[in-house]
Amino acid sequence: MGTFSFKLPDIGEGIAEAEIVSWHVAVGDMVEEDAPLADLMTDKATVEMTSPVTGRITRLSGEVGEMLAIGSILAELEVEGDVDAQPEPEPAPEAPAAPAEVKEPDPVPEPVEAKPEPEPKPEPEPAPDPAPVAERQRVLASPAVRKRAKDLGIDLADVKPAEDGRVRHGDLDAFLSYNAGGGYRPAGGKREDEQVRVIGMRRRIAESMAASKRHIPHFTYVDEIDVTKLEELRADLNATRGAKPKLTMLPLLITAICKTLPDFPMINARYDDEAGIVNRSGAVHLGMATQTDAGLMVPVIRNAESRNIWQLASEIVRLAEAARSGNATSQELSGSTLTLTSLGPMGGIASTPVINRPEVAIIAPNKVVERPMFRGDKVVAAKLMNLSISCDHRVVDGWDAASYVQAIKRLLETPALLLAD
Known part of the structure; x- marks a missing residue:
């Protein structure tokens, strides 16, 4: 031995x-x-x-x-x-x-x-x-799946994978559906007091958010956007997309973000506060805040400005899956110049997102709601969405932030301009 x-x-x-x-x-x-x-x-x-x-x-x-x-x-x-x-x-x-x-x-x-x-x-x-x-x-499983199983008290050896012998989050969901044991607590069940150590991804998030709020003087601007025509366009594109990925609001919003940034270079930047230098980026490396079982991760869409809406839709799906499965590479999780964060249909009416330091801005679309609105003398049903932006006040002035969001608003409310070269 x-x-x-x-x-x-x-x-x-x-x-x-x-x-x-x-x-x-x-x-x-x-x-x-x-x-x-x-x-x-x-x-x-x-x-x-x-x-x-x-x-x-x-x-x-x-x-x-x-x-x-x-x-x-x-x-x-x-x-x-x-x-x-x-x-x-x-x-x-x-x-x-x-x-x-x-x-x-x-x-x-x-x-x-x-x-x-x-x-x-x-x-x-x-x-x-x-x-x-x-x-x-x-048992084959990603680190994120292993951690979730451990937190739920599930032995991965007891979970039957749906395909290729690898346990995925869907397999854990199925296990929980049919087995209320293994540490699973049904909704409404009483929980015992517990102490949870702040480690791993959660500790990284805590340190990053604390540093961002400690070092960056945040301000947030919110504007309302009529996305009625944009939603009609999206429905038409999806109806004729063929084998292309289904479009959500995000690829269209990212396109608007990228088209307007050349006039607002102070938004697409990283601030080295130790050296006192603002590095303005020509390319848009867009961070996409993604919720995973391990916590919030920010995979990056490289050169988002050079991609069309279908390419953006495919990349969003690919990166989100990589982040949630724990397979995102370090290159895919670093180097962003501006971040977009979205809670989708749960997006609330406004938000004050925390900047992903050392970037100087973060954009957050909120949920689309249908409300009555005046168009001339008539009251019509309109689909409205609030768009929030938080900025580093050391680098971006309130006028710049408001002007930038209104430039995005113009494109989203006139979709023909959005897709024009």
């Missing part, structure tokens, strides 16, 4: 440390090669760490919520054969060597072939311990 020390590898992009978000194993567990050990979060994204060898966990470093330096030991495993602790420079090269010598084919056939007659005796000893654990480790 030997001990294999698995050190936290270099995750890239100059990351010096990562936060332990969750452990998938405990001391004493048997794990297979490539089984998930832990989820770690950097400033950019959540990364799932998997075991490079097959063995039994003898030591885990750190509690959930603690920071771990790159190169420090994440876990130690007892493995079969002579396996030295992982050398300092690179954890990765050692990983393939260990499993190659220690593959499980030896231990598994041995009890069956070596002792065929007293079959009942060898069977109980190896099976109860490793088998259930190994089974659990083989």
Whole structure:
């Protein structure tokens, strides 16, 4: 037997440390090669760490919520054969060597072939311990799904995936629908008091929002927009879209945002307050605030100004799915120059969104409501939507914000202008 020390590898992009978000194993567990050990979060994204060898966990470093330096030991495993602790420079090269010598084919056939007659005796000893654990480790699921299952008290091994063997959020929903146990509390049921540690994505959000409010003097401007004609256009486009994605309001709004920004360069910018420099961006890298099980994430539509409404619709769907499944890359979660946040039909009548620092503005459409409105001497039914914008008053003046929103309003209320080149 030997001990294999698995050190936290270099995750890239100059990351010096990562936060332990969750452990998938405990001391004493048997794990297979490539089984998930832990989820770690950097400033950019959540990364799932998997075991490079097959063995039994003898030591885990750190509690959930603690920071771990790159190169420090994440876990130690007892493995079969002579396996030295992982050398300092690179954890990765050692990983393939260990499993190659220690593959499980030896231990598994041995009890069956070596002792065929007293079959009942060898069977109980190896099976109860490793088998259930190994089974659990083989469940495929994203970090976001694992965290949600853990919060709900659901063992992923009990959930039957609908397709390709991978547990998704829909599978958890189906499990909850048919099984009120496993930690699930029906609506209206009494909950016990509990303490919840602010860790992982929730801690990142808390720190980011606090820094934004602490450093940025916010102001918010709200205007009302008649989107009756725009909604008619959207319905017509959807009716004839063929294989193209269904249009929501967002691709049309993003198009209006991008078309008006060249006249308002102070809006599409990032403020380096330490250097005292405002970096105005020519391209529109639009952050799209997205609610996920792990918390609010902001995937980025790169060069939104160069995409048509159908391309924007496809990219919105792709990025939202990547964020919610935990598969968004660090590049897809950074570098935005302006952010759009929307609660869709639940959007309320007005909002005062918090700026995604170091950007200088954030835009929030509110829900579309049908109300009576005067058109000349007549009262007609109109579809109205309030549009909110929060700005950094150090960089953007109230006049600029109001003028910008009214420029967007002109395009949305006259959709022919919106789609004209």
